[in-house]
Amino acid sequence: MEVDLAEIIESYVDAHTDDLSPLLEDLLAETESITGLSRWSIGKVEGKMLQMLIKISNAKHVVEVGTFTGFSALAMAEALPEDGILTTCENSKAYADIALRYFRKSPHGKKIKLKLGPALQTLGAIPDNSQDFLFIDADKPSYSLYFDEALRILHPGGIIFVDNVFWRHKIFKKKISNENARAIAAFNEKVNRENRVEKVMLSIRDGVYLIRKK
Numbered sequence: 001m002e003v004d005l006a007e008i009i010e011s012y013v014d015a016h017t018d019d020l021s022p023l024l025e026d027l028l029a030e031t032e033s034i035t036g037l038s039r040w041s042i043g044k045v046e047g048k049m050l051q052m053l054i055k056i057s058n059a060k061h062v063v064e065v066g067t068f069t070g071f072s073a074l075a076m077a078e079a080l081p082e083d084g085i086l087t088t089c090e091n092s093k094a095y096a097d098i099a100l101r102y103f104r105k106s107p108h109g110k111k112i113k114l115k116l117g118p119a120l121q122t123l124g125a126i127p128d129n130s131q132d133f134l135f136i137d138a139d140k141p142s143y144s145l146y147f148d149e150a151l152r153i154l155h156p157g158g159i160i161f162v163d164n165v166f167w168r169h170k171i172f173k174k175k176i177s178n179e180n181a182r183a184i185a186a187f188n189e190k191v192n193r194e195n196r197v198e199k200v201m202l203s204i205r206d207g208v209y210l211i212r213k214k
């Protein structure tokens with residue numbers, strides 16, 4: 001019988017990682033029942049990783065590109081101090097409405113400012129060197145533009161966390177035909193060449209890039 005090692009590792013990692021709050025579990029279940037797209041959410045392991053990074057780095061001002069139904073935003077808000085602020089960008093009103101409903105149910109929801117509209121527009125209004133942490137998880141062809149904005153709005157020492165840098169393993173193909181995979185592959189090369197940052201790529205889930213502005 002063939003053994004799927006990746007699946008075994010994933011469930012072992014999951015079993016040895018803290019659970020997130022019951023409200024986040026409810027949100028994931030409702031996201032699946034309404035949209036059928038709960039796989040878009042980062043899930044427990046990445047959610048816990050974001051919480052740990054925010055706590056370890058003492059981040060207070062966080063930006064997220066790609067709210068969807070609010071799972072990652074709420075997970076990050078739970079890790080922020082009382083006076084922390086998370087600005088999250090979403091261009092779909094339908095998804096934003098679900099997110100807002102859950103932010104209102106949480107004592108941490110008051111830390112979240114949801115900006116409806118194109119993320120580049122929202123990022124453009126954020127002052128230079130004002131943010132501690134930025135999470136990129138939206139349209140893949142714009143990742144490079146989001147990265148440029150991240151370098152502008154983060155202060156030195158600020159952190160960028162980027163999801164889906166393997167794009168379902170499609171970036172490993174010799175000839176990449178998928179448009180998102182091509183954009184991600186170009187983004188990964190751009191980050192790797194950039195000497196204003198230090199970085200480590202991690203093979204958790206669909207691949208993440210952890211980057212620190214020097």
Ligand SMILES: C[S@@+](CC[C@H](N)C(=O)[O-])C[C@H]1O[C@@H](n2cnc3c(N)ncnc32)[C@H](O)[C@@H]1O
Nearest residue numbers: 041042066068071072090091118119137138139
């Ligand atoms: C993968 S989902 C985000 C998942 C979310 N971070 C989570 O873990 O629950 C990507 C989201 O980005 C949004 N999006 C895509 N392009 C966007 C844009 N240009 N501006 C704002 N939001 C965008 C999509 O509508 C979608 O809800």
